[in-house]
Amino acid sequence: MPVRVQTEEFDPSEEIRGFGRGRTDVGAVVSFTGVVRDDDGTLDRMEIEHYPGMTQKAIEAMVDRATERWELADCLVIHRHGAMRPGDQIMMVATAAKHRVAAFEAAEFLMDYLKSRAPFWKKEFTCAGKTSWVDAKVNDEEALKRWEE
Amino acid sequence: MIDVMYFAWVRERVGEPREQVDTQAVTVSDLVDELRAREPRYAEAFKDLSALRVALDQELADFDAPLSGVREVAFFPPMTGG
Numbered sequence: 001m002p003v004r005v006q007t008e009e010f011d012p013s014e015e016i017r018g019f020g021r022g023r024t025d026v027g028a029v030v031s032f033t034g035v036v037r038d039d040d041g042t043l044d045r046m047e048i049e050h051y052p053g054m055t056q057k058a059i060e061a062m063v064d065r066a067t068e069r070w071e072l073a074d075c076l077v078i079h080r081h082g083a084m085r086p087g088d089q090i091m092m093v094a095t096a097a098k099h100r101v102a103a104f105e106a107a108e109f110l111m112d113y114l115k116s117r118a119p120f121w122k123k124e125f126t127c128a129g130k131t132s133w134v135d136a137k138v139n140d141e142e143a144l145k146r147w148e149e
Numbered sequence: 150m151i152d153v154m155y156f157a158w159v160r161e162r163v164g165e166p167r168e169q170v171d172t173q174a175v176t177v178s179d180l181v182d183e184l185r186a187r188e189p190r191y192a193e194a195f196k197d198l199s200a201l202r203v204a205l206d207q208e209l210a211d212f213d214a215p216l217s218g219v220r221e222v223a224f225f226p227p228m229t230g231g
Contacts, residue, residue, distance in 0.1 A: 034231055048230075049157055051223060054207035079230065091231060111231055117209070119223075120230035121157035133158050136227035 001067060001075045003059045005050065007082035012092050019074060020096030026073045028103035031094040032111060038086035044127045048081040048090070051119035055079075062113045070106040072097050077110060081120065112143045151180075151216065155194070156225035159201065162194035177203050177212045180222065194224075202227055 004010075012033045020026045036046050063075050074096040084090060093110045097103040114120075122134040154167040174180035181198065184191040195201065203210055204223040216222070 051156055054204060057207055115231035116228055118230040119228055121226065122229045134229045136229050
C-alpha cells in the first residue's frame with residue numbers, strides 16, 4: 001500500500017494506470033486528486049510545510065485503518081509539500097475494493113483524515129506579496145466524527 | 150533533554166524550528182508553562198492552547214499527557230493537509 005510524500009509533481013493518470021490491476025477480486029477503483037485553487041485570481045503560490053518524522057507514519061496508519069475497515073485490495077496516497085502554483089496537483093488518493101461503496105467510503109475517509117490529521121500546513125502567498133496560513137475549518141473536524149465507530 | 154519542534158506559525162512566532170530544552174516538566178502543559186515564562190515570543194506563540202496541537206514522539210497527544218520517556222515534542226497549529 002504505497003504512501004509517498006514528495007515535492008515533485010506527479011501525473012494522476014500515470015499513477016492510476018495499473019492500479020488494482022492483475023487482481024480479479026477488484027470491482028471498483030476510485031481516485032481523488034486535490035488541486036491548488038485560486039478563487040479570485042490573487043494567489044501566486046501555496047507552500048506546504050510538513051513534519052518529516054511524522055508525516056509518512058501518520059498517513060500509513062490511516063491507510064492501515066482504511067484497508068482493514070473496507071477490505072481494500074489496494075490503496076495509494078501521494079501528498080506533496082513545498083511550493084505549488086494554482087492548478088498544480090497537491091495530492092491524490094486511490095482505493096481499490098470489491099464494491100464501489102467501499103472504494104468511495106475508504107477514499108473519503110482518507111481525505112477527511114489527511115485534511116485534519118496528517119501534519120501538513122498550507123501557507124498562501126498572494127500576487128500582492130501578502131502571506132497567510134490557511135486556517136483549519138470546523139467542518140473538517142466535524143467530518144471526522146462520521147467515521148468514529 | 151527533550152527535542153522541541155515548532156511548525157507553521159508556531160515556528161514563525163518562536164523564531165526557530167527546533168531546540169533542545171532542559172526541563173523537569175511532568176506534562177506537556179508544564180512544559181508550555183516553562184516556555185511561556187521564558188520570553189515574550191514564547192508567550193505569544195502559546196497564548197491560546199485551543200489553537201495548538203501537540204505530538205509526542207510523532208504521535209498526536211493531549212496537553213495533559215505525561216512527558217516521561219518522551220524524546221521529541223512538536224507544537225503546531227491544527228493541520229491543513231489534503
